[in-house]
Amino acid sequence: xxxxxxxxxxxxxxxxxxxxxxxxxxxxxxxxxxxxxxxxxxxxxxxxxxxxxxxxxxxxxxxxxxxxxxxxxxxxxxxxxxxxxxxxxxxxxxxxxxxxxxxxxxxxxxxxxxxxxxxxxxxxxxxxxxxxxxxxxxxxxxxxxxxxxxxxxxxxxxxxxxxxxxxxxxxxxxxxxxxxxxxxxxxxxxxxxxxxxxxxxxxxxxxxxxxxxxxxxxxxxxxxxxxxxxxxxxxxxxxxxxxxxxxxxxxxxxxxxxxxxxxxxxxxxxxxxxxxxxxxxxxxxxxxxxxxxxxxxxxxxxxxxxxxxxxxxxxxxxxxxxxxxxxxxxxxxxxxxxxxxxxxxxxxxxxxxxxxxxxxxxxxxxxxxxxxxxxxxxxxxxxxxxxxxx
Amino acid sequence: xxxxxxxxxxxxxxxxxxxxxxxxxxxxxxxxxxxxxxxxxxxxxxxxxxxxxxxxxxxxxxxxxxxxxxxxxxxxxxxxxxxxxxxxxxxxxxxxxxxxxxxxxxxxxxxxxxxxxxxxxxxxxxxxxxxxxxxxxxxxxxxxxxxxxxxxxxxxxxxxxxxxxxxxxxxxxxxxxxxxxxxxxxxxxxxxxxxxxxxxxxxxxxxxxxxxxxxxxxxxxxxxxxxxxxxxxxxxxxxxxxxxxxxxxxxxxxxxxxxxxxxxxxxxxxxxxxxxxxxxxxxxxxxxxxxxxxxxxxxxxxxxxxxxxxxxxxxxxxxxxxxxxxxxxxxxxxxxxxxxxxxxxxxxxxxxxxxxxxxxxxxxxxxxxxxxxxxxxxxxxxxxxxxxxxxxxxxxxxxxxxxxxxxxxxxxxxxxxxxxxxxxxxxxxxx
Numbered sequence: 124x125x126x127x128x129x130x131x132x133x134x135x136x137x138x139x140x141x142x143x144x145x146x147x148x149x150x151x152x153x154x155x156x157x158x159x160x161x162x163x164x165x166x167x168x169x170x171x172x173x174x175x176x177x178x179x180x181x182x183x184x185x186x187x188x189x190x191x192x193x194x195x196x197x198x199x200x201x202x203x204x205x206x207x208x209x210x211x212x213x214x215x216x217x218x219x220x221x222x223x224x225x226x227x228x229x230x231x232x233x234x235x236x237x238x239x240x241x242x243x244x245x246x247x248x249x250x251x252x253x254x255x256x257x258x259x260x261x262x263x264x265x266x267x268x269x270x271x272x273x274x275x276x277x278x279x280x281x282x283x284x285x286x287x288x289x290x291x292x293x294x295x296x297x298x299x300x301x302x303x304x305x306x307x308x309x310x311x312x313x314x315x316x317x318x319x320x321x322x323x324x325x326x327x328x329x330x331x332x333x334x335x336x337x338x339x340x341x342x343x344x345x346x347x348x349x350x351x352x353x354x355x356x357x358x359x360x361x362x363x364x365x366x367x368x369x370x371x372x373x374x375x376x377x378x379x380x381x382x383x384x385x386x387x388x389x390x391x392x393x394x395x396x397x398x399x400x401x402x403x404x405x406x407x408x409x410x411x412x413x414x415x416x417x418x419x420x421x422x423x424x425x426x427x428x429x430x431x432x433x434x435x436x437x438x439x440x441x442x443x444x445x446x447x448x449x450x451x452x453x454x455x456x457x458x459x460x461x462x463x464x465x466x467x468x469x470x471x472x473x474x475x476x477x478x479x480x481x482x483x484x485x486x487x488x489x490x491x492x493x494x495x496x497x498x499x500x501x502x503x504x505x506x507x508x509x510x511x512x513x
Numbered sequence: 514x515x516x517x518x519x520x521x522x523x524x525x526x527x528x529x530x531x532x533x534x535x536x537x538x539x540x541x542x543x544x545x546x547x548x549x550x551x552x553x554x555x556x557x558x559x560x561x562x563x564x565x566x567x568x569x570x571x572x573x574x575x576x577x578x579x580x581x582x583x584x585x586x587x588x589x590x591x592x593x594x595x596x597x598x599x600x601x602x603x604x605x606x607x608x609x610x611x612x613x614x615x616x617x618x619x620x621x622x623x624x625x626x627x628x629x630x631x632x633x634x635x636x637x638x639x640x641x642x643x644x645x646x647x648x649x650x651x652x653x654x655x656x657x658x659x660x661x662x663x664x665x666x667x668x669x670x671x672x673x674x675x676x677x678x679x680x681x682x683x684x685x686x687x688x689x690x691x692x693x694x695x696x697x698x699x700x701x702x703x704x705x706x707x708x709x710x711x712x713x714x715x716x717x718x719x720x721x722x723x724x725x726x727x728x729x730x731x732x733x734x735x736x737x738x739x740x741x742x743x744x745x746x747x748x749x750x751x752x753x754x755x756x757x758x759x760x761x762x763x764x765x766x767x768x769x770x771x772x773x774x775x776x777x778x779x780x781x782x783x784x785x786x787x788x789x790x791x792x793x794x795x796x797x798x799x800x801x802x803x804x805x806x807x808x809x810x811x812x813x814x815x816x817x818x819x820x821x822x823x824x825x826x827x828x829x830x831x832x833x834x835x836x837x838x839x840x841x842x843x844x845x846x847x848x849x850x851x852x853x854x855x856x857x858x859x860x861x862x863x864x865x866x867x868x869x870x871x872x873x874x875x876x877x878x879x880x881x882x883x884x885x886x887x888x889x890x891x892x893x894x895x896x897x898x899x900x901x902x903x904x905x906x907x908x909x910x911x912x913x914x915x916x917x918x919x920x921x922x923x924x925x926x927x928x929x930x931x932x933x934x935x936x937x938x939x940x941x942x943x944x
Binding site: 187190193194197198200355358378409454455456 | 641643645650651653654655657658661664721804805806807808811861865907908910911914915916918919920922923
C-alpha cells in the first residue's frame, strides 16, 4: 500500500489526521512557524493518524526544537530567513522533454516571494517545442534553448546567462517551497560559502518504486543545518552534502574551482555525477558548502520500476564516472575511494539477496553495481562526445 | 589645517617600498575628504629606499616619513607613528594591506556614531588565487573563519580578535592605555593591546567592508617561524596578564591526544629528533600535496605548527626544565591573581528590553538569568572577552540558554510550540 505524504505545523497539531484508506502509513513533515523541523514515519489505521502518535513522534524525532524556536522568537531573533527579503538571485530550471513537470515547477517558483529574482529555463535539446510553450505561459520567465544535450552543459549555459551572483538550481520534477530561495540565499553572507544545498522531500509516495527510492536513495539529509568546510572536510564524502536538484552556487567561486563538467550528468553517457563532482572540487579548493534544511523542495520520484532501475543504474555510472574524472585530474585518492566503495556495494547486494531489512532489492543493487562497472568507460566516451560537440 | 584633521593613518614598514606605495596609492583613490587625513609612515630599519620614495611621492593628503633606524620592531614603530599623529583618531595599517576604497570613510562613520571609546577592526582579507597550494588555502580559510564569527550580530569580542593590521581608535584612548607594549615587538602586540583596551571598557567593532586586501600571507617556513614566536610571546603574555592563562594555548595541555603529547615531549626533551622530523615533514608535505592527500597533509601540517609553537616556548624559557617550572609558576600565578568577577542577575520575565538596559548600565562579566521562578542558567565570563553589553544579550541567551528558556515559556503557556509538547512538559515539570 502507498504512503501518504502529510505536512503539519507543530503549533496547531490536530487530534486526528484523515489521510484515506488507500494508505498503510504516512510520512509526516513537521513545521514550526512555517519552517521545516523534522519528519516521521507513522502507521495509518483505518485511514487515520492518531494525535497521540503524532505527539510521540514529534517528541522522538524533533525533540525540543520547537521550544528553542519559541525562545528565539521571544528574544526577537528570527529562526530563519523565511520572512526576510534577501538579495536577488537567479533561479534556473534545466529541463528536457518533461513539459508537465516543468509546468508544475514553474507554478511553484512563481509563488516564491518577489525579492527581484530572475527565472531562467534552459531547455536542454528537447525533442519538441512543448517546453517553450509552457514557459510562454509565465511571462517573467526567460527561455533559453541549448541544442547540445547534457544537464551540466545546460547548467553552464545558465551560469553564463544569469544576471545575479547567486544561481539556484532546481530540477523540472521538483517543486520548491515558498521559503526555498530565501533560505538558500541567506547562507551566502559568508564569502567562503560557494554552494548551499537544501532539503528535498518526496512530493508523493504512491507506488512501491517511489517508496523504495525514498527508503534507499532519499534526498533528505536531515534537519540540522550543516556546514561542510573544505578546510577540514574530505572532498570525497559528498553524498551527504546534498543533491543538484536543490542547490545554489556562487558564480565567482566557480570562477576559481571551475564550472560543471559537461561530460558528466544526465543527457550524457555518464547519466549523473555532475553535482558530486562540483561539490568535491568546491571542498577541495577550501570553500564551504552549507546544507540548509529549511530550503525545502519536493521531488517526484520515479513512479515505475523500469524508471527507478534506470535511475539507480545511472547513479552507479555517475559515481564511478565522477571518481574517474577526479583521478584523471590528479586526485589519486579517487582510486582508493572507488576501491573501498566496491566491497560495500557487494555487501549491500548480498544483504538484498537475503532480504535483510533496509537492504536494496537485488535487482536494484545489481543495477547500481553494473553502473559502477560501466562508469569509467562511460566517462571516457562522454569526454570524447563532449569534445566532438565543442 | 590641524583643526579639520580627523584621522592619522600610521603605517609601520620594513623594507617594503613597493607595498607602501601601493597602500598609499589605494588610500589616495579612496572616497573621503583628503583634508581630514594625514599619513605617517614609520620606516623601521629600512635599507631600501622606502624613506626617499615615501618623501618624494605626492598624494591628496600630507605624508610624513619617520626614519626609525636602527629597526626596533613594529610595536615601537606604531607607537612612534602615533606619537607623531595630530588627528583625534588613529588608523593603523600594515604595509601589506591594500585598503578598500571605502575603508577610511567606513571607519570614520563608525567612530562618529559610537560612544567615543570604540575600537574598529577591519578585515585583512586574504586573496584566494585560483592556483593556491594547500598551505595558501589553509591560511586563507583560517582568516575567513576568524572573520565569520566576528561578523555575527551580537558577537562578544575577545582580546585576540583585535588585529593590528587594520585598526582604528581614538588617540586619547590609545594613549590612556599606554599604546603598544614594546616588549611584544613583532608578535602578539596587537592582542596584548586588545586585552588592555577591553579592560579599559573599549567597545570593539568589526567591519569587513572597512578592510582591505592582505597581500603578503606567510609561506610554510614563515608560518613555522611565526609559531615559534607565538610560543615565546605567549609566555610573556601570560606573565603580563595572568587572567589570560586559561585561554592561552600553553595552558591547554590536559586531555590532549597522544600525538600532541608526543609532539610536546619531542619539543621539550628530544629536540634533535623533533627538528629532524620537522625537516623530514617538509619533504613529506610536498609529496602529500603532489598526491593530493589533503587529510594526511592537514594533520602533518598542524603537527609541525604545534611542535614549532612549543619549541618557541621551550627555547624562550631557556630549556625544558625552566620551561616546565615557568608553566607551573604561571598556573599558580593565574589562580592566585584571579580578579573578582562582576556578576548580574536578571529576570527575563520582565522583558528582554529591560534586561538589555540593566546589562548596558552594569556591564557584567557574568550574567545569571532567570524567568520568574525558573533559574535558566548562566552566561559565563570569558577570560579576555568583552564585558557583556546590551548588544550581546539576545544572541548570548540564544546561544547558552535557549533550551531552558523554551521550557520556561512552555510551562508558562507563553510559547506557541506544540500543545502536545506543552502537555508533556506540564505533566513532568522536572523535564
